[in-house]
Amino acid sequence: MYQAKAYSVSSATSAFAPTTISRREPTDTDVQIEILFCGICHSDLHQARNEWKEFMPTVYPCVPGHEIVGRVTKVGSSVAKFKVGDLAAVGCLVDTDRTCPECLAGLEQFCPNPTLTYNFPDKHTGGVTYGGYSDSVVVDERFVLRVPSNLDLAATAPLLCAGITTYSPMRHWGVTKGKKVGIVGLGGLGHMGVKFAHAFGAHTVVFTTSPNKKDDALRLGADEVVLSKDANDMAKHASSFDFILDAVSADHDLNAYIQLLRRDGTLTLVGAPEKPLPIAAFGLLFGRKSVSGSPIGGLPETQEMLDFCGDHNITSDVEVIPIQKVNEAYERLLKSDVKYRFSIDMASLKSE
Known part of the structure; x- marks a missing residue:
């Protein structure tokens, strides 16, 4: 010793x-x-x-x-x-x-x-x-x-x-060029998610509650930035995402993002909210959508x-x-x- x-x-x-x-x-x-x-x-x-x-x-x-x-x-x-x-x-x-x-x-x-x-x-x-x-x-x-x-x-x-936690699910669910990928939350995990999605060639969209994060999201490699509190802004992306990486650890509405998935799309959680989050079954049934989680x-x-x-x-x-x-x-x-x-x-x- x-x-x-x-x-x-x-x-x-x-x-x-x-x-x-x-x-x-x-x-x-x-x-x-x-x-x-x-x-x-x-x-x-x-x-x-x-x-x-x-x-x-x-x-x-x-x-x-x-x-x-x-x-x-x-x-x-x-x-x-x-x-x-x-x-x-x-x-x-x-x-x-x-x-x-x-x-x-x-x-x-x-x-x-x-x-x-x-x-x-x-x-x-x-x-x-x-x-x-x-x-x-x-x-x-x-x-x-x-x-x-x-x-x-x-x-x-x-x-x-932070790197492997965001890289691993993207690799597992096949994030590549031509895919549309969402990143929920622009923090320690989310900013790495943006960098990887961009490097994989995906069309990368950042979801944030903070308008002042738009410029930084674009600098990191995002193609678009959506204010998640803006219902109209969210609605424009309905049924269009192949994959969404959710890096938020606070209480938030998963169903709002499930609605944005296309058929067979996946919402993967890498954040860990303290309390269970409700999910509406019909949002998954119509479109054969999935909610998953991933560690390192x-x-x-x-x-x-x-x-x-x-x-x-x-x-x-x-x-x-x-x-x-x-x-x-x-x-x-x-x-x-x-x-x-x-x-x-x-x-x-x-x-x-």
Whole structure:
């Protein structure tokens, strides 16, 4: 074991503060990574404040962070994919059972026995896993990803969650050139959805409640922007969408978007509203429409996504902050006061 610098919360109401945590020494199959940047995901906030205590109670101290980009500093004797000095990334998973049908199919995100990057039982230490708000991490080679060298590293970090969460459903439901795709909500997830839909060649339409987001949506790659509160504007697009990605986590009317789907169209949720949302059956029956959900992607697809981003120069729009401003960032995140993701520069941790 060795000691690593980190920022943690000690309770649901405490602020982040500097600390040291124990990391395992690399085994034969492990990669040790110096963390250069770590994105802040909204789920970090939920976990830090124990807002998911019903199904995923937080174990304190908690070190969040599952959007990790860094440089390899040590590799185990059996590691074949990485060498010291390589750029590397880690997302939401650091292990699975590796034997279930989902893992064997490269769909590790659906494994019934995963090990998440933080706040999950750690078989190596006997405690819980600690995430990327730290100066280093040790992860099995299988769960480490290659980072294209041409991408800005600070802006690459959010791809490990926000990126793959929006890329995966678009790939699964066949978003390609000639398709009409809607993106509901222009936030951390939605802005990545716009970039991917545009890169896939789809006619991309952003739905927003904020008129002042129109220019930014167009800058990100949208072909059209629809104000979802404008019934006439919505009606113009009835029965015309092949696919709609819903990235809103607040309470909202799904039926309004179901009406916009063409025959066999799909509305896929990647946001997670706190309360169940009602759906009118007739809206689905007439047109054989579907409502679905999608989490992150598996390891092969996440690597595919990173390579796609390298080929198309796609990254997240980020505001880079020092780790010392993480508490302020959380408060701003609650107010949606960021365009569009925070990325922590972990070099700032060296001064602690």
